[in-house]
Amino acid sequence: MSLRTIYFKLYCHSETFVFQVKMKETPLSSCERNSVITAIQKGLRHDNREFLEVRDINISFGKDFGSCTVTLGLTRVLAQVTCEVVEPRPSRPSEGKISISVHLSPMAAPHFEQGRGNDLVEELQQILDRNIKESRCLDLESLCILAEESVWQLRVDVTVLNHAGNLGDACNLASVAALRHFHRPDVTVEEDGRVTIHTLEEREPIPTFMKKVPVCLTYAFFMVDEKCHMLMDPSDLEERVMSGKLIVGLNPHGEITSMMFPGRVALQKREIMNCIQNAFLKAKASAEMVARVVDDDVMKRKSVIKPAGYTNCLVSDTSYRRKKIDELIENEIRGEFVVPEEPMEEEGPKIEDRMYDSEEEEEEESMESSSPKKPVQAAANNKKKKPTSVSDSEEEETEQTLTAKDLQ
Secondary structure, three states, rough: OOEEEEEEEEEOOOOOEEEEEOOOOOOOOHHHHHHHHHHHOOOOOOOOOOOOOOOOEEEEEOOOOOOOEEEEEEEEEEEEEEEEEOOOOOOOOOEEHHHHHHHHOOOOOOOOOOOOOOOHHHHHHHHHHHHHHHHOOOOOHHHEEOOOOEEEEEEEEEEEEOOOOHHHHHHHHHHHHHHHHHHEEEEEOOOOOOOOEOOOOOOEEEEEEEEEOEEEEEEEEEEEHHHHHHHHOOOHHHHHOOOOOEEEEEEOOOOOEEEEEOOOOOOOOHHHHHHHHHHHHHHHHHHHHHHHHHHHHHHHHOOOOOOOOOOOOOOOHHHHHHHHHHHHHHHHHOOOOOOOOOOOOOOOOOOHHHHHHHHHHHHHHHHHHOOOOHHHHHHHHHHOOOOOOOOOOHHHHHHHHHHHHOOO
């Protein structure tokens, strides 16, 4: 079992002492183990899935070709494909090369140790080598630049970001999607044998031709009361309790590329055949999903749509927040607004006019309350309210009489 090393520094009299404390993986308690086994015996799983149900799969690509992340439930794997020009093998002078490496770090699980291999790394390495390299799913002859002199070498680096069970299927899916998505630079061979590698801006890159899409499916077995229970896509908790598992590698054309039996369970022929039949049904759907997702991303790049990269996975990133704000603004702009062709008729005075009228009325009332009105003015105001049918001579007489009385 792999261990994790933590360094503690003790400073004493200007001297440094380094202690190594090794921590093992936390074992499961008897209650956890019994609960998982009892649930499987009753036909249930701790995550409410069916026995042959796979967790949700999400495939996303980075800004560069050949960068892919796969999420299988809570399991997350990153695959990156790079290339370089090397000399071919003497036995195969017209074929390119491909190398695959798997990396585990304490970031994926606390019990993983950086820089040290374990049984899980060897198992994953063996699965990828058999499904991708030995199955001949890639056309290696298309990677030849100049026979017996120079060929392309593809390197696939698989990094486990989070371990939540079934790393074999996740690593295989990420590697296949990254290889299918990868585009290598175009080259020019001169007459004297010199090779010129063009940048992506100078010439369009060349896609990687994949003849078949290999698929890896994992089945876990539990022996309960001398009865074997089979389930698909085991989680981390189920892998720590299971008796054994069967890893089937195949392609949609009905060809089995690999089969592995890690564990101490003895499988019968009928159980193996059931797994293979179910794997053939699932393999076609998985291969079609990978091809569809890769083709969609390549078409977006060709239509001059800038790839978003992994910003969708980073919820707390500032670029992700800015992207969400831009999407909201675009949605509001694209929304349908009803613009009238002719200006609508105003019904009554505007709000601003009402405000000004109310202010003027308040000022007049304050002035009237501060200075008392004379009777002449009051009478004149009352006379003004009379109808306009009165003649001018009558108005002059009334004003004279009123002024005479007021003077007395």
